[in-house]
Amino acid sequence: MEKVLVVGAGGVGAVAVTKMAMHPEIFKDITLASRTLSKCDAIASAVKTRTGVAIRTAQLDAMNVADTVALIRETGAELLVNLALPYQDLVLMDACLEAGIHYLDTANYEPENEAKFEYKWQWTYQERFKQAGLTAILGSGFDPGVTSIMATWVRKHKLTGIRLIDVLDCNGGDNGKAFATNFNPEINIREVTAPARHWENGAWIESPAMTQKHQFDFPEVGRKNMYLMYHEELESLSTHFPEIERARFWMTFGDAYINHVTVLQNVGMTGIDPVNHNGQDIIPLQFLKTLLPDPSDLGELTKGKTCIGDIITGPTPDGVEKTYYIYNICDHESCYAEVGSQAVAYTTGVPAMIGAALVMQGVWRDPGVWNTEQLDPDAFMEMLNSDGLPWQLVELDAHPDF
Amino acid sequence: MEKVLVVGAGGVGAVAVTKMAMHPEIFKDITLASRTLSKCDAIASAVKTRTGVAIRTAQLDAMNVADTVALIRETGAELLVNLALPYQDLVLMDACLEAGIHYLDTANYEPENEAKFEYKWQWTYQERFKQAGLTAILGSGFDPGVTSIMATWVRKHKLTGIRLIDVLDCNGGDNGKAFATNFNPEINIREVTAPARHWENGAWIESPAMTQKHQFDFPEVGRKNMYLMYHEELESLSTHFPEIERARFWMTFGDAYINHVTVLQNVGMTGIDPVNHNGQDIIPLQFLKTLLPDPSDLGELTKGKTCIGDIITGPTPDGVEKTYYIYNICDHESCYAEVGSQAVAYTTGVPAMIGAALVMQGVWRDPGVWNTEQLDPDAFMEMLNSDGLPWQLVELDAHPDF
Numbered sequence: 001m002e003k004v005l006v007v008g009a010g011g012v013g014a015v016a017v018t019k020m021a022m023h024p025e026i027f028k029d030i031t032l033a034s035r036t037l038s039k040c041d042a043i044a045s046a047v048k049t050r051t052g053v054a055i056r057t058a059q060l061d062a063m064n065v066a067d068t069v070a071l072i073r074e075t076g077a078e079l080l081v082n083l084a085l086p087y088q089d090l091v092l093m094d095a096c097l098e099a100g101i102h103y104l105d106t107a108n109y110e111p112e113n114e115a116k117f118e119y120k121w122q123w124t125y126q127e128r129f130k131q132a133g134l135t136a137i138l139g140s141g142f143d144p145g146v147t148s149i150m151a152t153w154v155r156k157h158k159l160t161g162i163r164l165i166d167v168l169d170c171n172g173g174d175n176g177k178a179f180a181t182n183f184n185p186e187i188n189i190r191e192v193t194a195p196a197r198h199w200e201n202g203a204w205i206e207s208p209a210m211t212q213k214h215q216f217d218f219p220e221v222g223r224k225n226m227y228l229m230y231h232e233e234l235e236s237l238s239t240h241f242p243e244i245e246r247a248r249f250w251m252t253f254g255d256a257y258i259n260h261v262t263v264l265q266n267v268g269m270t271g272i273d274p275v276n277h278n279g280q281d282i283i284p285l286q287f288l289k290t291l292l293p294d295p296s297d298l299g300e301l302t303k304g305k306t307c308i309g310d311i312i313t314g315p316t317p318d319g320v321e322k323t324y325y326i327y328n329i330c331d332h333e334s335c336y337a338e339v340g341s342q343a344v345a346y347t348t349g350v351p352a353m354i355g356a357a358l359v360m361q362g363v364w365r366d367p368g369v370w371n372t373e374q375l376d377p378d379a380f381m382e383m384l385n386s387d388g389l390p391w392q393l394v395e396l397d398a399h400p401d402f
Numbered sequence: 403m404e405k406v407l408v409v410g411a412g413g414v415g416a417v418a419v420t421k422m423a424m425h426p427e428i429f430k431d432i433t434l435a436s437r438t439l440s441k442c443d444a445i446a447s448a449v450k451t452r453t454g455v456a457i458r459t460a461q462l463d464a465m466n467v468a469d470t471v472a473l474i475r476e477t478g479a480e481l482l483v484n485l486a487l488p489y490q491d492l493v494l495m496d497a498c499l500e501a502g503i504h505y506l507d508t509a510n511y512e513p514e515n516e517a518k519f520e521y522k523w524q525w526t527y528q529e530r531f532k533q534a535g536l537t538a539i540l541g542s543g544f545d546p547g548v549t550s551i552m553a554t555w556v557r558k559h560k561l562t563g564i565r566l567i568d569v570l571d572c573n574g575g576d577n578g579k580a581f582a583t584n585f586n587p588e589i590n591i592r593e594v595t596a597p598a599r600h601w602e603n604g605a606w607i608e609s610p611a612m613t614q615k616h617q618f619d620f621p622e623v624g625r626k627n628m629y630l631m632y633h634e635e636l637e638s639l640s641t642h643f644p645e646i647e648r649a650r651f652w653m654t655f656g657d658a659y660i661n662h663v664t665v666l667q668n669v670g671m672t673g674i675d676p677v678n679h680n681g682q683d684i685i686p687l688q689f690l691k692t693l694l695p696d697p698s699d700l701g702e703l704t705k706g707k708t709c710i711g712d713i714i715t716g717p718t719p720d721g722v723e724k725t726y727y728i729y730n731i732c733d734h735e736s737c738y739a740e741v742g743s744q745a746v747a748y749t750t751g752v753p754a755m756i757g758a759a760l761v762m763q764g765v766w767r768d769p770g771v772w773n774t775e776q777l778d779p780d781a782f783m784e785m786l787n788s789d790g791l792p793w794q795l796v797e798l799d800a801h802p803d804f
Contacts, residue, residue, distance in 0.1 A: 178668035263665035266580035268693040277692045280682055287689060290679045291670040 001078045001360045002028040005071065007062050007092060008083030009034035010184065011296040011341045012106065012141070014043045015349025016083055016356070018339045019387065021053035026357045031075045033060035034084070046340055062088045068095035077101060081356050083349070086187065087112045093125050093136060102134050102359050106141030106352050107187070108232045112272075117194070117232045119239075119371070126369045136369040140355030141348040142308055142328075142389075143169055143249075144233035148373035149380050150310050150326045150391065151237060156377060158324055159314035161243040164399050166311045167233065170252040172221035173304035173332045173343060179260040180293045183344050186285055192261055193270050197230035198248040199238040210258060214250070214402040218307040219392070220329045226250040227258075236371040243314075264288065295344070302332040302342040309391070313399040323396040328389045338388065347389065354383045403480045403762045404430040407473065409464050409494060410485030411436035412586065413698040413743045414508065414543070416445045417751025418485055418758070420741045421789065423455035428759045433477045435462035436486070448742055464490045470497035479503060483758050485751070488589065489514045495527050495538060504536050504761050508543030508754050509589070510634045514674075519596070519634045521641075521773070528771045538771040542757030543750040544710055544730075544791075545571055545651075546635035550775035551782050552712050552728045552793065553639060558779060560726055561716035563645040566801050568713045569635065572654040574623035575706035575734045575745060581662040582695040585746050588687050594663055595672050599632035600650040601640040612660060616652070616804040620709040621794070622731045628652040629660075638773040645716075666690065697746070704734040704744040711793070715801040725798040730791045740790065749791065756785045 004027050006017050013032060020027040032040045032055055040057035047055055060071055062084050072080065072095065082092045082105040089109035096103040109121045122138055129136045139145050147167045155162055181188040196207045212228035231249035238247050264270050269288050274281035309327025316322050328347070335346035355372070358364035363379050372380075384391055406429050408419050415434060422429040434442045434457055442459035449457055462473055464486045474482065474497065484494045484507040491511035498505040511523045524540055531538045541547050549569045557564055583590040598609045614630035633651035640649050655663075666672050671690050676683035711729025718724050730749070737748035757774070760766035765781050774782075786793055 179665070259661065260665050260668065263581070263662050264669065266662065267666065267671075267690065269669075269671065269690075275692060277684070277689050280684075282679070282682075282684065282689060284689075284693060287679050287684060287686075288669065288671075290677060291673075291686060 003075060003077045004029070004079045004081060004356060004360065005031045005033060005075055005077035006081045006083060007033050007060060009036065009039035009043055010083065011299070011345030012349045012352065013083040014046070014296065015339050015341045015345050016081060016352045017043060017055055018047050018050060019350055019353040020356065021047050021051040021055060023353070023357060024053060026360050029076070030055040031058055031077060032056070033058040033071060035059070035061055050340070063091055065091050065095045065098065068092065069099045072099040072101055079104065079356060079359050081352060083352060085184070086110045090121060093122065096134065096136070097128055097132055100132065100134065102365070103136040104140055104352065104355050104359060105138060106145060106348055108139060117230065119232065119235055123369060130368040133367045135359055135365050135367060137355050137359060137364060137375070138369060138371050139233065139236070140372055141351050143167060143231065144236065145351045145355070145372050146328065146347075146384065146389070147308065147310055148233050148237060148371065149377045151241070151312060152373045153377040153381050154310070154312050154324050154326055155241065155314070158316065159312070159322065160317055162241050162312055162314045163243065163245045163321070164313040165237065165244060165247045167231065167249045168216065168218070168226065168309060168311065168327075169250065170216075170218045170221055170224055170226065170307040171344060172218065172224065172252070173302045173306065175298040175302045177293060177298070177301070179257070180298055181295060183295050183348070184289070185292045185295070186289045189261065189264070189270050189285060189288070190272065191229060191231070192253070193265055194230055196228040197234070198228060198246065199234055199244065200246045216400070216402070219327065221305055221307045224252040225254070226252045237373060240371060240373050296341065299336045299340060299342040299345070302336070304332055306330045306332070306343045306347060308347065311396065311400060323399045324393055325396050326391060326393045328384070328391045330389060350387055350389050354380055354387060357383065405477060405479045406431070406481045406483060406758060406762065407433045407435060407477055407479035408483045408485060409435050409462060411438065411441035411445055412485065413701070413747030414751045414754065415485040416448070416698065417741050417743045417747050418483065418754045419445060419457055420449050420452060421752055421755040422758065423449045423453040423457060425755070425759060426455060428762050431478070432457040433460055433479060434458070435460040435473060437461070437463055452742070465493055467493050467497045467500065470494060471501045474501040474503055481506065481758060481761050483754060485754060487586070488512045492523060495524065498536065498538070499530055499534055502534065502536065504767070505538040506542055506754065506757050506761060507540060508547060508750055510541060510546075519632065521634065521637055525771060532770040535769045537761060537767050537769060539757050539761060539766060539777070540771060540773050541635065541638070542774055543753050545569060545633065546638065547753045547757070547774050548730065548749070548786065548791070549710065549712050550635050550639060550773065551779045553643070553714060554775045555779040555783050556712070556714050556726050556728055557643065557716070560718065561714070561724065562719055564643050564714055564716045565645070565647045565723070566715040567639065567646060567649045569633065569651045570618065570620070570628065570711060570713065571652065572620045572623055572626055572628065572709040573746060574620065574626065574654070575704045575708065577700040577704045579695060579700070579703070581659065582700055583697060585697050585750070586691070587694045587697070588691045591663065591666070591672050591687060591690070592674065593631060593633070594655070595667055596632055598630040599636070600630060600648065601636055601646065602648045618652075618802070618804070621729065623707055623709045626654040628654045639775060642773060642775055698743065701738045701742060701744040701747070704738070706734055708732045708734070708745045708749060710749065713798065713802060725801045726795055727798050728793060728795045730786070730793045732791060752789055752791050753786075756782055756789060759785065
């Protein structure tokens with residue numbers, strides 16, 4: 001395999017194609033497509049300057065399956081890497097099946113007008129991909145993605161199973177803006193305004209959005225408030241590792257961020273139902289996205305580090321219980337210097353490139369639809385270290401009491 | 403004169419026509435017109451139930467001068483009372499001149515896409531109204547309106563001139579909503595996000611919006627934070643009473659209100675320049691208005707009182723200096739019981755009715771364009787007492803030190 005089609009020209013798409021261009025031995029022919037051709041061309045031009053590699057660009061309405069199939073055939077792509085909006089996962093999977101190529105994404109499908117983050121829609125493609133002899137990799141970003149692969153690696157090399165897992169996502173970066181999300185504000189605000197949910201003793205426990213808060217001292221970042229949230233890897237991890245007693249997801253937010261989201265919620269600006277405004281249907285959250293800074297424009301302004309990883313407790317082969325904290329530290333300014341994007345786009349775009357590389361190389365090529373924790377983690381974990389996201393493993397005395 | 407045409411079917415329009423219907427000896431024929439006929443019909447039906455008086459209704463695009471002239475001729479109206487948006491003042495004055503009838507409004511003209519509150523546009527109509535033998539009364543609401551007439555009354559009966567004047571607008575009401583303005587949110591937010599400006603020693607002093615804050619103990623309401631703001635009566639008072647050394651305007655806001663406005667400003671939701679959203683031009687502040695509760699719907703929910711008035715210091719005929727505090731207290735729930743609207747609409751709608759009554763009766767009929775402080779205050783001040791807005795006059799030891 002030599003040819004890849006990347007769909008989506010946001011910050012993550014820019015990082016992914018830049019890193020692919022740095023591996024010409026794997027990605028010999030790269031096409032970047034999105035609704036807005038000028039965004040693709042701007043990225044292609046930056047990739048050329050940075051790496052010397054010329055990539056192709058194309059205009060594409062990803063919601064149109066026939067157009068996507070035509071573009072796949074025209075480019076000869078053998079893998080489609082979906083870095084577009086999560087609303088587009090299913091139509092892009094349909095296009096891959098029709099054109100007979102492999103598929104990889106970083107975020108699970110959600111319907112546009114309901115805040116539902118569930119794998120059920122994508123998992124129903126399992127048989128079709130299997131019968132077509134095609135591989136679909138779901139959630140090959142950082143979280144989901146690296147955090148699940150880290151869990152699999154700990155489970156393979158250190159423990160015999162996972163009893164407790166807490167995914168901790170800390171962004172200690174500051175972009176200097178009063179309020180600006182570090183990735184697509186529409187997706188970000190949908191996540192944080194949804195009720196929190198975690199897996200415990202075989203059931204989902206729901207609590208109101210942003211009500212469970214703990215302080216944690218993150219390595220190289222320091223003490224931050226983090227909030228219990230629902231995040232999609234909780235569904236796949238608890239499905240694929242049925243021994244898990246409790247799985248939770250936490251994300252850090254500053255007080256100013258929480259205040260802005262609360263006010264915007266109070267006035268109805270985070271709503272995803274259309275509102276009639278002077279005879280036009282406007283979705284408030286989409287209009288808010290229009291007003292907010294484009295996260296891709298914040299790269300240059302963002303300072304500080306991210307620290308994302310898992311705290312995992314489980315039995316060892318010796319029969320005792322151990323707790324490991326496995327994490328990556330990523331520096332916003334170093335990312336910007338390397339690829340022209342800040343760490344939030346970098347930590348998603350690099351794992352997308354790595355997952356794609358493993359599919360291209362045949363390491364991760366098994367017909368069917370797979371979440372990343374179902375695949376062998378070793379090659380992926382090695383590439384994290386060699387390709388910009390080195391990780392640390394430390395043993396803790398016990399699972400933290402939060 | 404017998405016939406009046408009221409334009410604008412918001413909360414203020416509803417109060418004004420209800421109070422007019424309570425004076426059938428003055429207003430023998432009332433027509434209420436607005437862009438949305440159903441709003442007029444709902445108000446007419448409530449007026450009929452409450453007072454037994456039938457008023458007429460009409461659909462009108464107030465921006466269309468020819469349509470307004472046609473409606474004036476059809477109804478035979480002799481006075482147009484403009485309770486529509488301030489953007490519409492000039493076109494409605496044009497229509498009055500063309501149809502040959504008198505004019506009255508409650509708020510000065512402002513261009514739709516600039517936050518400029520100035521009388522200059524309306525004052526240029528002075529000669530045309532004079533030559534046509536028609537009267538135009540500007541700003542016959544509470545502030546501007548009653549607060550200026552109170553100043554004129556104090557200047558006529560207690561002092562020989564005004565040295566210091568502070569207009570204090572306190573709304574101690576609570577509507578139980580996280581964030582809801584008590585009058586048109588578009589106008590309200592334009593006012594509070596504009597820089598503060600006050601008149602001092604012959605010049606305008608500007609300071610950033612909402613930065614000058616003082617606590618004041620309002621009668622029957624209690625201690626509230628009030629903020630220095632620009633308000634249009636400062637321009638007309640300092641023009642017409644040139645002896646004024648310092649004129650300021652203060653309005654109370656709770657901390658939650660300030661926080662909401664700050665956040666909405668941070669994200670660009672208070673902007674009045676159109677933003678391109680999916681190919682449509684959307685004015686953020688107008689979209690925010692669409693999202694927020696309609697102030698007319700909050701009447702039933704609002705409890706507490708308003709306290710609006712002036713603190714005025716100046717020389718007496720005896721040559722000493724005295725300070726008077728003249729104010730009205732208005733109770734949200736009593737207003738709702740009487741006319742079905744809360745005190746903010748009531749305190750604007752009642753003075754509009756009183757000003758209109760004085761024009762109809764010929765008490766305030768002098769060809770030209772007049773601000774309310776230029777007219778004799780006595781009949782107006784009497785009607786405030788008899789028609790629902792009784793006032794208090796107290797002498798203070800000195801002008802407060804804020």
